[in-house]
Amino acid sequence: MAMIVDPQRREVRALARATAWRGKRVLEIGCGDGRLTLRLAGLGPRRIAAIDPDAASVRRARAALPARHRRRVEYRVGSALRLPYRARQFDCVVFAWAL
Amino acid sequence: MVHALREAHRVLRPGGVLLDLRPAAEHRRVGIGEGRRWRLIGVMREGFEEDWAADRAVAQVLRERWFRAGRRQVFVLDRVMDGAGDLRTWIAEFQQRRALASHAWLLARTERALERTPGAIVGRGPVRLRPLHRLG
Numbered sequence: 001m002a003m004i005v006d007p008q009r010r011e012v013r014a015l016a017r018a019t020a021w022r023g024k025r026v027l028e029i030g031c032g033d034g035r036l037t038l039r040l041a042g043l044g045p046r047r048i049a050a051i052d053p054d055a056a057s058v059r060r061a062r063a064a065l066p067a068r069h070r071r072r073v074e075y076r077v078g079s080a081l082r083l084p085y086r087a088r089q090f091d092c093v094v095f096a097w098a099l
Numbered sequence: 100m101v102h103a104l105r106e107a108h109r110v111l112r113p114g115g116v117l118l119d120l121r122p123a124a125e126h127r128r129v130g131i132g133e134g135r136r137w138r139l140i141g142v143m144r145e146g147f148e149e150d151w152a153a154d155r156a157v158a159q160v161l162r163e164r165w166f167r168a169g170r171r172q173v174f175v176l177d178r179v180m181d182g183a184g185d186l187r188t189w190i191a192e193f194q195q196r197r198a199l200a201s202h203a204w205l206l207a208r209t210e211r212a213l214e215r216t217p218g219a220i221v222g223r224g225p226v227r228l229r230p231l232h233r234l235g
Contacts, residue, residue, distance in 0.1 A: 010174040091111075095103075
């Protein structure tokens, strides 16, 4: 059995229209198993920090991260209420179904 | 939620953008068949209290001028499932995140429909994307 979310890729197309991504530093809050993270990586940001409170989901995301994205994408377990990042370090923050 | 938005404001550089991506507060529909062949089987009965709370939090940070709202987009997002087991898993995941009454009726109706017309199960619902530009 398999579940495919957004086969038409409408979500990532809307995100591409919403802002410029190339070369940007991006934080994704609520990354889950990394479904959207990988699509965001395809938009060309310099770096993606992705965070989710669920450790099992983050483990799955790390395991599924293709080698070509390993230098740009970093997954962490953590809460949106206390982000483990310095002030003013991201160009874009995505609340991915997380607010 | 307001605190999470303020944390996002803290880590954003001046002029940066926060993208609030989440399902719209509308009932998701479940059907069989992809694309134009999609046929409605049932409408979910989820509650929207958390969505409305998130809307209020966004309204508050806009009012307090932490952010300025950009142009909103709305699009339909499909979730394609191979079988009733996937639909059961999806509903169970839903129930972990928020209060949701039993949807056994929807599972049963979908299984009956699949017996008549085999095909992919597709959960469908609108998703909103709103840019919030950091102020200050």
